[in-house]
Amino acid sequence: MKSCEPESGAELLATMKTIIAAYSQNRSGSRASVQAALRTLLTAPWPSQRDVRSWLQLLAVLQWVLSFLLLGVVSLLLLIYLVFTSFWPISALYLAWIIFDWDTPEKGGRRLACLRKWRVWKHFRDYFPVQLVKTHDLSPSHNYIIGSHPHGILCVGAFCNFVTGSTGFLEMFPGIRPFLTTLAGNFRLPIFREYLMSGGLCPVTRQAIGYLLSKNGTGNAVAIVIGGAAESLSCRPGVTTLILKNRKGFVRMALQHGAYLVPSFSFGENDLFRQVVFEEGSWMRSIQLRFQKMMGFAPCVFYGRGLTSVQSRGFLPYPRPITTVVGEPVTVPKIEDPSCETVDLYHEMYVRSLLKLFNENKTKYGLSETDELRII
Secondary structure: OOOOOOOHHHHHHHHHHHHHHHHHHOOOOOOHHHHHHHHHHHHOOOOOHHHHHHHHHHHHHHHHHHHHHHHHHHHHHHHHHHHOOOOHHHHHHHHHHHHHOOOHHHHOOOOOHHHHOOHHHHHHHHHOOEEEEEOOOOOOOOOEEEEEEOOOOOOHHHHHHHOOOOOOHHHHOOOOEEEEEEOHHHHHOOOHHHHHHHOOEEEOOHHHHHHHHHOOOOOEEEEEOOOHHHHHOOOEOOEOEEOOOOOOHHHHHHHHHOOEEEEEEEEOHHHOOEEOOOOOOOHHHHHHHHHHHHHOOOOOOEEEEOOOOOOOEEOEOOOOOEEEEEOOOEOOOOOOOOOHHHHHHHHHHHHHHHHHHHHHHOOOOOOOOOOOOEEO
């Protein structure tokens, strides 16, 4: 979708400044200048509906990016600051609440259905735009683990499809409740944890996923971005590399709970940002990998578009189409203690299903016939 940057807004602002200046100069004199400025305002081009939609879409993406990058850290610093002021009881009460509510993220969270229906998510969807494609039905009588690929920088496709209701997941898969997993450390940040849980996100831990697959009835679909933070380091346009070969924990969990494995692929996810990729073996790459092991996420050096135009540089994603295709479920039996051979077998079946999904859809959604999926 081509971005449309509003031009009439600048003209309107200039005219309003003229009115204010004219009024300031003529409070005790003639009203001619003010009247002339008002006539100019009435004849000036007002923002079109397309301009307004573009602004709303940009603001929707801006609030999302700021929420994920800054909400947790800013909330933590604010609560620490309040400790040293007369408002310290606010910090004390919230600390008591977190201690009391500590295990809630591991037990299904606290989803708010109204959040999925926010109008802001439709503007968020239309900015790129994001599309969800269904290839097979998912029966509400089973539970599922949806593998989400690729990670990209901020997992835009996974968030839009599995957290918000803007792409119609509940209508496409009636009776299925989607959950998206993210780093457990995010749920230790004040305020941010409430924001995540309200959207149906849960920690990517055995306890949290096991709860959803065994103690929450059927019809649960837990989406896991399997490549994780390490995969974000390989994210760049034109290259599709997945870290999956040795990621088998999700298969073992699927076997232990009898949850079907469902591959999904978001075409266009890697085109949203430009990343400075450091060569394997370089000192910057080693710093990234060491940071990832300590903190659970990788510090990527990336940039996108700015607020003023697509040509400027900033931290917002570029408006590129994202199409998330949900593939055919791999039937998985329930085995409480699966052997390594069994895990390897179903992991191989999952990889084959994912490759089939990628090859059957790549030319439909922006890739060429020669593009391949590289799994490491």
